[in-house]
Amino acid sequence: MTILTIQILNSLLYASVLFLISAGLSLIFGVMRIVNMAHGTLYAIGAFVTAWLVGRALALGVSLGWLFLLLPVGAVVVALIGFVIEPLLLRPFYRRAEEYQLLVTFGLLLILEDVVRLIWGGTPLSADTLMDALPSVRVGGLVYPGYNFVVIAVGAAAALALWLVIYRTRFGVMLRATSQDRRMAAALGINVSLVYVSAFAIGCFMAGLGGAIVVPTQAAVLGMGIDALILAFVVVVIGGLGSLQGALVGALIVSLVRTAGIQFFPELELAILYLIAAVVLLVKPTGLFGEA
Amino acid sequence: MKAEPAVSHRSALPLAGAALVILLGFALVPLFAGTYQTQLLTYGLIAAIAALGFNLLLGYTGLLSFGHSAYFGMGAYIVAFLAEDFGLHSMEGYILIGLPVTAILSALFGYICVRHTRIFFGILTLALSQVLWSLAFKFFWVTGGSDGLRIPRPTLLGGLVDFTGPGAFVRFINVYYYYVLAVFAICVVVMWVIVHSPFGKALQAIRDNEVRARFLGLRIRRFRWIAFLISGTFTGLAGILWAPLNGLATPDVLYWTFSGEIVFTALLGGFRNFTGPILGGIVFTYLKTYAVATTEYWQLLLGVVLVLLVLVLPTGIVGALTSLATRFKAREKS
Amino acid sequence: MILLKTVNLRKQFGETKACDGLDFIVSKGEFLSLVGSNGAGKTTLVNLISAHLQPDSGQILFEDRDITFMSVTDRIKAGIARSFQIVNLFDGLSVFDNVALSIFAREGKTVKIAALADHDQDVRDESFDVLGQFGLTSKSAVPAGGLAQGERKLLDVAVAYALRPKLLFLDEPTSGVSTREKTQIMDTVSSVVRAGTVTAVVIEHDMDVVFRYSDRIVMMHEGRFLADGTPEEIKANTEVANILLGAPLTA
Numbered sequence: 001m002t003i004l005t006i007q008i009l010n011s012l013l014y015a016s017v018l019f020l021i022s023a024g025l026s027l028i029f030g031v032m033r034i035v036n037m038a039h040g041t042l043y044a045i046g047a048f049v050t051a052w053l054v055g056r057a058l059a060l061g062v063s064l065g066w067l068f069l070l071l072p073v074g075a076v077v078v079a080l081i082g083f084v085i086e087p088l089l090l091r092p093f094y095r096r097a098e099e100y101q102l103l104v105t106f107g108l109l110l111i112l113e114d115v116v117r118l119i120w121g122g123t124p125l126s127a128d129t130l131m132d133a134l135p136s137v138r139v140g141g142l143v144y145p146g147y148n149f150v151v152i153a154v155g156a157a158a159a160l161a162l163w164l165v166i167y168r169t170r171f172g173v174m175l176r177a178t179s180q181d182r183r184m185a186a187a188l189g190i191n192v193s194l195v196y197v198s199a200f201a202i203g204c205f206m207a208g209l210g211g212a213i214v215v216p217t218q219a220a221v222l223g224m225g226i227d228a229l230i231l232a233f234v235v236v237v238i239g240g241l242g243s244l245q246g247a248l249v250g251a252l253i254v255s256l257v258r259t260a261g262i263q264f265f266p267e268l269e270l271a272i273l274y275l276i277a278a279v280v281l282l283v284k285p286t287g288l289f290g291e292a
Numbered sequence: 293m294k295a296e297p298a299v300s301h302r303s304a305l306p307l308a309g310a311a312l313v314i315l316l317g318f319a320l321v322p323l324f325a326g327t328y329q330t331q332l333l334t335y336g337l338i339a340a341i342a343a344l345g346f347n348l349l350l351g352y353t354g355l356l357s358f359g360h361s362a363y364f365g366m367g368a369y370i371v372a373f374l375a376e377d378f379g380l381h382s383m384e385g386y387i388l389i390g391l392p393v394t395a396i397l398s399a400l401f402g403y404i405c406v407r408h409t410r411i412f413f414g415i416l417t418l419a420l421s422q423v424l425w426s427l428a429f430k431f432f433w434v435t436g437g438s439d440g441l442r443i444p445r446p447t448l449l450g451g452l453v454d455f456t457g458p459g460a461f462v463r464f465i466n467v468y469y470y471y472v473l474a475v476f477a478i479c480v481v482v483m484w485v486i487v488h489s490p491f492g493k494a495l496q497a498i499r500d501n502e503v504r505a506r507f508l509g510l511r512i513r514r515f516r517w518i519a520f521l522i523s524g525t526f527t528g529l530a531g532i533l534w535a536p537l538n539g540l541a542t543p544d545v546l547y548w549t550f551s552g553e554i555v556f557t558a559l560l561g562g563f564r565n566f567t568g569p570i571l572g573g574i575v576f577t578y579l580k581t582y583a584v585a586t587t588e589y590w591q592l593l594l595g596v597v598l599v600l601l602v603l604v605l606p607t608g609i610v611g612a613l614t615s616l617a618t619r620f621k622a623r624e625k626s
Numbered sequence: 627m628i629l630l631k632t633v634n635l636r637k638q639f640g641e642t643k644a645c646d647g648l649d650f651i652v653s654k655g656e657f658l659s660l661v662g663s664n665g666a667g668k669t670t671l672v673n674l675i676s677a678h679l680q681p682d683s684g685q686i687l688f689e690d691r692d693i694t695f696m697s698v699t700d701r702i703k704a705g706i707a708r709s710f711q712i713v714n715l716f717d718g719l720s721v722f723d724n725v726a727l728s729i730f731a732r733e734g735k736t737v738k739i740a741a742l743a744d745h746d747q748d749v750r751d752e753s754f755d756v757l758g759q760f761g762l763t764s765k766s767a768v769p770a771g772g773l774a775q776g777e778r779k780l781l782d783v784a785v786a787y788a789l790r791p792k793l794l795f796l797d798e799p800t801s802g803v804s805t806r807e808k809t810q811i812m813d814t815v816s817s818v819v820r821a822g823t824v825t826a827v828v829i830e831h832d833m834d835v836v837f838r839y840s841d842r843i844v845m846m847h848e849g850r851f852l853a854d855g856t857p858e859e860i861k862a863n864t865e866v867a868n869i870l871l872g873a874p875l876t877a
Binding site: 029089093099111114115118 | 407422589599
């Protein structure tokens with residue numbers, strides 16, 4: 001029973017991180033109709049930046065309490081990157097054919113993956129001091145890292161915050177209006193460019209946050225970006241691209257399957273995920289919560 | 293008497309003539325270039341075949357695949373398995389067995405992918421090729437993992453030419469070049485016929501206007517699936533030709549960055565015309581060789597050039613040359 | 627002889643009844659104009675018959691066969707074709723190829739992958755035939771995307787016509803074109819109907835065109851048929867005239 005609880009907690013942790021990444025991807029697509037191929041790499045950058053900052057801060061002798069404040073910093077850095085990328089690289093392509101947009105974000109993927117390698121090299125960067133800083137919790141007869149609950153909490157909080165922003169604020173109304181009909185929104189006086197860059201920055205923030213909160217539990221390594229991207233793709237395929245609930249439900253499903261898969265069929269865990277995605281696609285091609 | 297109007301019934305003759313001249317030029321290369329250059333150009337022709345296959349899907353059907361490394365890699369690994377596990381060394385054997393296998397893979401992956409919209413299509417192609425890559429890693433006792441599998445020198449045309457003794461390597465490189473050149477020529481002709489056939493016209497129609505194509509009674513999904521099948525098989529053939537030359541099959545050629553390279557070659561040459569990917573494949577091979585020798589971060593360079601290409605030169609080299617030529621002709625007339 | 631018949635055809639979009647229990651009959655060989663204000667339901671009716679939309683209820687019978695649930699492909703095979711209100715062409719292909727493709731599709735020749743499209747003499751001849759009928763011969767090599775608006779409309783109709791349908795639906799074939807081009811389009815459609823090869827149903831707003839070419843005019847209003855008759859009968863119908871023009875037509 002205890003082991004089951006641990007497994008469920010692990011799933012929730014994983015789902016939390018996956019949700020952050022996928023929700024960001026979905027938000028960007030929902031508002032701007034762009035699939036950000038570099039999204040996984042932004043998650044990786046969030047992880048690397050955070051790990052690096054923690055390392056530097058520790059070297060400077062900063063106390064552990066303050067270190068926790070560095071977590072959102074990683075996310076903010078990624079958001080800033082998004083603020084720069086959108087007007088520079090994405091805006092010129094909104095009028096062009098879909099292929100060109102995909103190609104540009106793919107080019108961005110190539111660039112950012114190598115930039116990560118350039119800045120931080122091939123060695124993994126860890127921030128496990130943060131994880132060790134929090135006390136372990138007793139779950140049944142076993143011991144479980146307290147930090148993991150932080151990750152789950154952040155994920156849940158982010159889901160709530162995102163829902164509030166999208167459905168309960170004026171900005172959220174503008175977001176939804178723009179995603180429904182860009183031209184109409186502009187005609188109504190909404191500053192579409194601002195909405196776009198904000199949406200993109202928020203999406204990037206989410207990805208960066210995912211990386212930031214995950215890095216204390218697992219070191220930042222090269223290739224983590226693309227692995228995350230593929231999983232985020234599976235999540236949005238299952239949940240539906242452009243849907244917040246879809247990202248949540250999809251993340252939960254994918255994590256549960258992955259946890260179960262690792263337990264019983266380690267080699268085939270990815271294959272099982274794809275099987276599920278394939279089944280969902282056959283039954284509902286736009287995903288569980290997706291629009292046509 | 294029916295008046296034959298202004299349709300340029302492109303007489304095949306001048307086109308065939310030009311192609312023959314170019315083929316002759318290619319045939320003369322080993323006589324003047326050194327072994328290294330010949331080998332490099334062989335890789336270039338292989339890349340051109342891969343790009344040609346890829347572009348059937350992009351340029352002519354309007355589907356952008358980010359997962360073509362799957363078919364190239366499959367082709368390469370099939371050769372490795374045949375060599376290692378079955379002791380098969382005949383190049384013809386590799387092609388005869390490898391082609392149907394890559395065709396089946398393309399058919400399977402294609403079936404999954406073409407059921408979906410453009411965006412999901414791209415995502416699915418990427419995801420599926422990554423699955424294959426991760427399988428190559430996970431089942432390392434079969435695939436040799438990251439070390440890959442060695443591929444010994446094959447026999448060509450049933451051992452017609454002897455690759456033993458002194459000067460064997462040079463002999464192999466030269467003969468293999470002509471072998472690949474011959475296959476390349478066949479591929480070009482086959483692809484040319486395909487895109488100029490009624491089937492090819494239907495593909496382009498579907499690319500241009502899916503709704504209207506449906507209202508002509510065309511079954512969209514089926515056409516796209518067949519295009520995918522052909523596309524993957526061509527790229528698989530490139531992988532089959534590549535493996536014995538490289539001597540080693542590694543998971544790199546299944547990884548997503550390799551798919552990116554294939555995309556890049558089509559974009560570089562220009563994906564809106566027939567010869568663009570051919571030129572792109574050859575040029576890219578040279579560019580990559582020199583770039584890799586120059587910098588460690590050549591993926592970054594690739595990404596930057598890709599973005600620049602899309603921004604500035606979306607029609608690629610051939611496209612740019614064509615519009616320059618048209619502008620020149622117009623200026624001459626005025 | 628009745629070619630097409632709908633029975634109590636209904637289609638609703640939210641609160642709006644685009645087709646409110648329509649019994650529509652088209653006789654073979656006639657040139658029928660479907661008129662009415664915007665939103666009357668004309669395009670929806672055509673969409674239902676051409677399988678662009680599925681009806682909420684009702685039946686569609688073509689040559690006494692129930693085609694209500696038939697797919698687009700099958701309806702085309704049965705002999706129904708349409709052009710679109712917003713021009714829908716294959717911009718990357720030449721004018722010639724646009725028409726030729728229609729013929730290849732009709733003949734089931736699009737499966738041919740080992741033969742050159744240009745070498746099919748029958749298709750070539752027929753394509754030039756059709757292009758000639760629509761006055762597009764001189765533009766055959768031009769990519770469809772490079773044509774002027776009026777020519778694009780002509781080509782749009784030509785592509786639908788090249789399917790040699792029994793029943794051809796034209797959705798506003800003369801909107802946005804010059805008077806000369808209007809005449810060209812309508813003359814051509816009219817002549818092929820006269821030749822007995824096609825039955826045409828045309829959605830039109832230009833009443834001059836409607837009165838000049840139609841054998842029969844059907845007027846729709848808010849999802850229902852308001853009037854149905856020859857041009858003379860419609861002209862004499864004051865109720866129709868009031869709705870159309872706000873005043874009765876002079877005799």
